[in-house]
Every structure is written in C-alpha cells, then in structure tokens.
Amino acid sequence: MEKLENLLSTAIKEAFVAVFETGIDEKQIQLQKTRKEFEGDVTLVVFPFLRVTKKGPEQSGEAIGEHLKSNSDLVIGYNVVKGFLNLEINSIYWSGFLNEIAEIENFGFEAVNSKDRVMVEYSSPNTNKPLHLGHLRNNFLGNSVARILKANGHEVVKVQIINDRGIHICKSMVAWQKYGNGETPISTGLKGDKLVGNYYVKFDQVYKEQIAALVAEGKTEEEAKKQAPLIIEAQEMLLKWESGDEAINELWRTMNSWVYKGFESTYATMGVDFDKLYYESDTYLIGKDKVQEHMDTDSFYEKEDGSIWINLEADKLDNKLLLRSDGTSVYITQDIGTAIIREEEFACKNYYYVVGNEQDYHFNVLALILQKMGFNWAKGIEHLSYGMVDLPSGKMKSREGTVVDADDLMLEMKTTAKEISEELGKLEDMESVEKETLFWSIGLGALKYFILKVDPKKRMLFDPKESVDFNGNTGPFIQYTYARVKSILRKSNFKGGALDFSNAAVDVEDVNVIKKLYDFPEVINESAALKSPAIIANYTYELVKVFNHFYQNTPPIMKEENEAIRNLRLTICAKTAQVISNGMYLLGIDVPERM
RNA sequence: GGCCCCGUAGUUCAAUUGAAUAGAAUAUCAGAUUUCGGCUCUGACGGUUACAGGUUUGAAUCCUGUCGGGGUCACCA
Structure with missing residues (x-):
C-alpha cells in the first residue's frame, strides 16, 4: 500500500494545478499530524503557498480542501483554521493498512543487511576498576543503537576497545603486589573486577599519604606528586611491562584475566555483547607505526626533543602531541592505529564511537588527523557523544565514594x-x-x-x-x-x-x-x-x-x-x-x- | 581566560528540527468502571521556554549580547 503522505502529496499537487493553475515544489508540502483539539487526521500547512495562490491563507486552504474532498477518495472532509488545512482521512485507508501489515512479522524493520555496513564501538572500559553507572548509560546506548541500525537495514559490527595497559593499570598491580598478600577472587570470594578495583583505590590512598608526608617535609605539592615512592614504582613497572619483563607480564595477565571474568558477568547481566574485542595492548604499537609512516603528512612536525606533533591551528584547533619524546604513544595515537585496523578489517561506511561528551574535542581531532593522513573513509567517523549522568547529590566522584556500581x-x-x-x-x-x-x-x-x-x-x-x-x-x-x-x-x-x-x-x-x-x-x-x-x-x-x-x-x-x-x-x-x-x-x- | 555544550510546569523529561492554545510523567486534589489483568482510564492545578534585543507571515528552536550551570584545554586515558 502506498504511503499516505505520498498519496496526499500527489493529490495536493494536482489540486494546485486544478485550482490555481500552478505547479508547486513538492518540498514545500508540509504534512503533519493534526493536533488533537482539531478535527482531522493530517494537516497541510498552507503558508508556504500564499505567494503562488495570491490569496489569503483561509481562502487558499478552503479551495484546496474543497478540491481534495470532491476529487480524492482518501479525503472525506476538511476544515481550515488560520493557515492550516486539516484533512479527514477515509477510515478505509486505516483498516486497509492494518490488514496489510497483519502478517508482517517485523513490521517497521528494513530487510536485513540491505544497507551499508557500519561499526558501533561502545563500553571500552579500563581494566583497573569495575563498571559503574556511567558505563551503564554507555552500554545501553551502544547496544540499543546497534539494534536500531540493524533494524534499519544496516549490517552492524559491535566492538569495544579494552584499555588494558598503561600507568593506571600498573597502579592496581603495584598496590596488589605490595599489599595484596596473594589475594585472589577465589580466596576472597570477590568478583575479579571488584578485587582489582579495591587495589586501585588502595594505591590512591597510600599515594596521597606519601604526598602529604613529603609536603610536611617541606616539598611543594608538585614535587611531592612526582617523588612519592609509590608512583615511581608504578612508572618503573610500566617501563618493565613495555620492555617485556616476564614476571610483570605474568602478573598483568593474571590480574586482567580476573577483571575480564568480572566484566563478562556484568555484561551478561546487562544483556550486551560484542562481535569483536580490541585490546589496547595489541594496538598501541600500531598507532605508533602509522604515525611514523605518515611523517610526510602536511602539518606533522618533529620537535627538537624528538616528540612528534600535528599542527591543527588552520582548523581552529590546537597543536596535538602524537608521540612522546621517548617514542612511546599517547591515547590518540592508539586510537589512530585502531581506526586504521578496523577500516582494513571491516571497511565500514560509518564508524560510530559511543563515548561521553567530555571527549568531544578528542574525536574532532581524531577524525581530522585521519583525514589529513589521507584516509577518505575517516569522514565516516562519528562521535556519538552522550551527556554525563548526575546523581541527586551531584556528580559521581570516585574519591568521594559516590560512584554507583x-x-x-x-x-x-x-x-x-x-x-x-x-x-x-x-x-x-x-x-x-x-x-x-x-x-x-x-x-x-x-x-x-x-x-x-x-x-x-x-x-x-x-x-x-x-x-x-x-x-x-x-x-x-x-x-x-x-x-x-x-x-x-x-x-x-x-x-x-x-x-x-x-x-x-x-x-x-x-x-x-x-x-x-x-x-x-x-x-x-x-x-x-x-x-x-x-x-x-x-x-x-x-x-x-x-x-x-x-x-x-x-x-x-x-x-x-x-x-x-x-x-x-x-x-x-x-x-x-x-x-x-x-x-x-x-x-x-x-x-x-x-x- | 580561549573553545565547546546546556538553561522548558515544584521535580524528571517531550516538542516531527521554524508552525496552531509549548505536551507527558510525577506530586497534589477530584472523578470513572454490571467489562477482556485497577500496575487501568478521565479531569483539575501547575509556564513571561534564564534575561534583553534582532530575523521571519510565524521562534523554545535561527542570530547578537548578558547572567547562570557543565565540559575541555596534559609527553593522563
């Protein structure tokens, strides 16, 4: 059955020719649902046509309404209020429509995979603490958007990138090593992500005490933050991890495996899943390579200390660091690498990133860098930026214990x-x-x-x-x-x-x-x-x-x-x-x- | 401070992206049912859409300014 809007549009165009001897632009036809305080089902806004009809809004509406009523089976009545022509639709159309959809199983859904392949990235947690309320919004959104796009006919690939390495992960590891007494999820009966999260908190406590002690000795806050023994241990651990130290890597694998088990159970409860998981520990080096390969890109430059930057001032953005002076990669470098791998693997039309709006700037920069590197597909990157979740008590703050698990x-x-x-x-x-x-x-x-x-x-x-x-x-x-x-x-x-x-x-x-x-x-x-x-x-x-x-x-x-x-x-x-x-x-x- | 986002009934959210008298829920009060599930349905009350200008036949929506809230400006992620 033809859509009501299409049938009406055609009839309205004919009406204008018949009554006012003029053709009209189809795009000018605004049909909306009639508000419930008026008679009718569909309303035509007549204001846009007054220039053509050379008559007042009521008069124009009347003329069109009258013509439709006597010439279209669809329209059985009409009334005009100001510049609005309210049309009453023959109920046969509605019962016929119901009859037509009666046997359609997924009424409203487009044919499976009839549209472009797209990717939806969501969740993407750090492996140093459990998921909280903010992640719930993220996961519910991501999973739902994926289902909606699929229902709309797209082939959808659901992914996440697990931020499984870096200084924040080392913090939990150091704390566990020093204060954990060999605790495991089994020995404590705790979910793995909760156990590891506890040590992340522990790290922060001890670190703060050390800072306070150093400040008491007369150091500045800034000095204290850099000199506290615990942070130095974490930094040393990161270096060891990057150099492939076997004991550290073993500890890292073990603790991450606890976290994954915990996440799995949380995802199962949420009812979300993924087609493919990416791990930052696999991709962070790729980003580095890609940046080095594209050093000839316009506006890439190297500073004297060897760090690599991109100048985005022409696009009203800042200078952005891509590689540290020691050659290691930063957050955005990793995202560059991951984006390129994904394109090579899936060649999607669009890449949707479900990430909070505090990263609006980051994603503007990411898409721009990739485009400058010559990747045309990067135009398909879209940041599904969502707002933060507040509690009645205000913002969630892990330090104040107001995080909702x-x-x-x-x-x-x-x-x-x-x-x-x-x-x-x-x-x-x-x-x-x-x-x-x-x-x-x-x-x-x-x-x-x-x-x-x-x-x-x-x-x-x-x-x-x-x-x-x-x-x-x-x-x-x-x-x-x-x-x-x-x-x-x-x-x-x-x-x-x-x-x-x-x-x-x-x-x-x-x-x-x-x-x-x-x-x-x-x-x-x-x-x-x-x-x-x-x-x-x-x-x-x-x-x-x-x-x-x-x-x-x-x-x-x-x-x-x-x-x-x-x-x-x-x-x-x-x-x-x-x-x-x-x-x-x-x-x-x-x-x-x-x- | 620069840049970005947001200010709508007491409260939480809508408003087909520029259209009619800005709608729901909640709370409060008043009602309905010989009925298929009363976790239902119908009313009432509640608004200068933060404020001031401007564009338009028409503005919560677009433009400018003011005030208020948030985010972001790391060799963190």
Whole structure:
C-alpha cells in the first residue's frame, strides 16, 4: 500500500494545478499530524503557498480542501483554521493498512543487511576498576543503537576497545603486589573486577599519604606528586611491562584475566555483547607505526626533543602531541592505529564511537588527523557523544565514594521488582526459575528505559527513587501493558493472520491505535538517523497510552459478536503487542507474557 | 581566560528540527468502571521556554549580547 503522505502529496499537487493553475515544489508540502483539539487526521500547512495562490491563507486552504474532498477518495472532509488545512482521512485507508501489515512479522524493520555496513564501538572500559553507572548509560546506548541500525537495514559490527595497559593499570598491580598478600577472587570470594578495583583505590590512598608526608617535609605539592615512592614504582613497572619483563607480564595477565571474568558477568547481566574485542595492548604499537609512516603528512612536525606533533591551528584547533619524546604513544595515537585496523578489517561506511561528551574535542581531532593522513573513509567517523549522568547529590566522584556500581544497581533494581511483584501476588503458580528471569527483566527494563528515554546528547539526572517507580512513563508500565494484551490474545485464542475486516465499522478508538502503529517505520528511520533510542522509547510509551485508552473505552472485545469487528480489534491487539515487543527489543528490554 | 555544550510546569523529561492554545510523567486534589489483568482510564492545578534585543507571515528552536550551570584545554586515558 502506498504511503499516505505520498498519496496526499500527489493529490495536493494536482489540486494546485486544478485550482490555481500552478505547479508547486513538492518540498514545500508540509504534512503533519493534526493536533488533537482539531478535527482531522493530517494537516497541510498552507503558508508556504500564499505567494503562488495570491490569496489569503483561509481562502487558499478552503479551495484546496474543497478540491481534495470532491476529487480524492482518501479525503472525506476538511476544515481550515488560520493557515492550516486539516484533512479527514477515509477510515478505509486505516483498516486497509492494518490488514496489510497483519502478517508482517517485523513490521517497521528494513530487510536485513540491505544497507551499508557500519561499526558501533561502545563500553571500552579500563581494566583497573569495575563498571559503574556511567558505563551503564554507555552500554545501553551502544547496544540499543546497534539494534536500531540493524533494524534499519544496516549490517552492524559491535566492538569495544579494552584499555588494558598503561600507568593506571600498573597502579592496581603495584598496590596488589605490595599489599595484596596473594589475594585472589577465589580466596576472597570477590568478583575479579571488584578485587582489582579495591587495589586501585588502595594505591590512591597510600599515594596521597606519601604526598602529604613529603609536603610536611617541606616539598611543594608538585614535587611531592612526582617523588612519592609509590608512583615511581608504578612508572618503573610500566617501563618493565613495555620492555617485556616476564614476571610483570605474568602478573598483568593474571590480574586482567580476573577483571575480564568480572566484566563478562556484568555484561551478561546487562544483556550486551560484542562481535569483536580490541585490546589496547595489541594496538598501541600500531598507532605508533602509522604515525611514523605518515611523517610526510602536511602539518606533522618533529620537535627538537624528538616528540612528534600535528599542527591543527588552520582548523581552529590546537597543536596535538602524537608521540612522546621517548617514542612511546599517547591515547590518540592508539586510537589512530585502531581506526586504521578496523577500516582494513571491516571497511565500514560509518564508524560510530559511543563515548561521553567530555571527549568531544578528542574525536574532532581524531577524525581530522585521519583525514589529513589521507584516509577518505575517516569522514565516516562519528562521535556519538552522550551527556554525563548526575546523581541527586551531584556528580559521581570516585574519591568521594559516590560512584554507583553497575552490578549493585542492577541487583537492586531486580530486588525491587521482586518485592513489588510479590506484593501484588499474581505469580503464585509460577516456577521459581521463571520468576527469577521475570524479576530481572522487570528490574532491568525499569533501569534501561529510565536511562534510554532521555535524549542521549543531554546530561541526565539519575534519581534511584524515581528509577524504581513502575507507574507512568516507565519500562514496567509498558511491560505490564504488553502482558495484558497478551492475556487477551491468549484468552480469545486469537491466531492472527490475514482476516477480512473490510466491512467492519471502524471506530475512532480503533483508528487512533492504527495511526500510531502506522508511525512505527518512520520512528525507526528517525531514531536510526539520529542514533537516538530515546525516540523509540517515547514512541513506545505513546503507543501504550493510546492503546490503554482504546482498551478502556472499547466494549469487551472477546464478547464482540460482529466477527469482522472482533477480528479487527484482535488484530489491533496483536499488532500493538508486536510493535511494543519490537520497540522494547530495540532498547534491549525484554517483555514478559505475564507479570 | 580561549573553545565547546546546556538553561522548558515544584521535580524528571517531550516538542516531527521554524508552525496552531509549548505536551507527558510525577506530586497534589477530584472523578470513572454490571467489562477482556485497577500496575487501568478521565479531569483539575501547575509556564513571561534564564534575561534583553534582532530575523521571519510565524521562534523554545535561527542570530547578537548578558547572567547562570557543565565540559575541555596534559609527553593522563
């Protein structure tokens, strides 16, 4: 079936020729949904055409409306308010549309791999501490964006780069070596990432004490920071690691393996995964090579001390260090190398980096450097910059102990889901294993939805009290609606499929839901274009609200005797359930059959 | 200080990227149901879109300035 917008556009163009004897530019046609306080379904904004019609907005609207009404089967009525022509659409269009999508399994999704291959990088943690609330936003966004792009027809490669080397990793290692007494995840019963994280904290404590002691001896703060024995040990360890010292490398492998095991479990709980992992320890040398290979690049230069720089002043950016005077690489060098390897391996059209907005500058520089090095594909690099997550108490600060741990938070959400569900007591006959799965999907549903419904670009506030609310614009509210719809479908024994309800008298309540369903494909397009799961989240909530209204104000469907109407309404239920399910899938949220 | 982002009901978020009387949720108050899951539905209350100018038929949205908040300017990542 042809899209309503296209059919109307054609009819409107014809109307202008017939009424005003003039052609119009299709791009000028602005169709929008009619606001609910006015009669009609679709509204044409007539302001842009006044120059052509040489009449006032009301008069122009009237003339076009009248012509459409008498010449198009689609338009059965119209009214003009100021410069807005509100058109009433024949309900046959809507029931026909419903009939057409009845049997489409993934309505709204484009054919698999019908569009360019793209890469989404997300998570990319350091291996010296556990994942926290900020990582949750990152992972939920990355995973959801990957699903949305895939639904939109792209082939998607999900990757992360694990920052597994460097001075910060050595800090945990030194602290463990000195104060760890041989502790392991097994001996302590701690998750590996938590154990290693504790030593990262330990390092910082001792380091601070040493600084304080040195300052007390009369050193300046700056001197003390450089001379504290612990930091010197960490730096020496890094040098040993880089030179391949076997004992240090062994320790490094061991401690990282603890962390990976911990991360694996956190990712499993989050419900995210990756197609390929990159490790900084593998790629950091490649970046160095690539920089040296491209030394002839315009605006690369070497200082007297041997350090390598790029001058980006012509592009209103700074001078940026690429290689240290000792020849080692810095953060951006590593990213240059990784980007080049990825292009060689996957040749994607776009490379999306889900990274916080504190790195906006870094990614501007990265894309620019790669372009200067002559890589045309670097134009496809896009930083999916998201805002930071604040707590009611302010910013998360590890030093002040206000960091919200990812595992703890997810568990807390699940526990709350359990308490609320058990209080309602509708699950007595459910197996306990099944209940566990359910509580996780409700708890995580609440959390993911809470985070994803906010525009990624914006900074957001995470209030734990509000996030466990299950009413209003929340994940569990949507899940609950889904469970109710499924309950109707089960009880009415509805099989679905193509049913003839062309003779059914379609009610406004029916049409309102169908119109909302109609929007789904466009919503996916838009969210894919903007890389914004929030658009899916808000749409799904609107659909649920429209459906609940329909459900409340429609006589019991199962008791409906007119078969055509019954089939129509059950089809509405079935498609609503499916779109809710698919929408929530795009957010990484499961929907339960019962709850 | 230079550069970048952001200021919308008490609070948390929307607003099809320039259109109609700026919408939801929450909180507070008032209601609905012989009904398929009351974790439902309907109302009321709540706004000078930080402020001041400008562009436009039309501005929360674009431009300029002011104030306020955040980020970033490392031979850290």
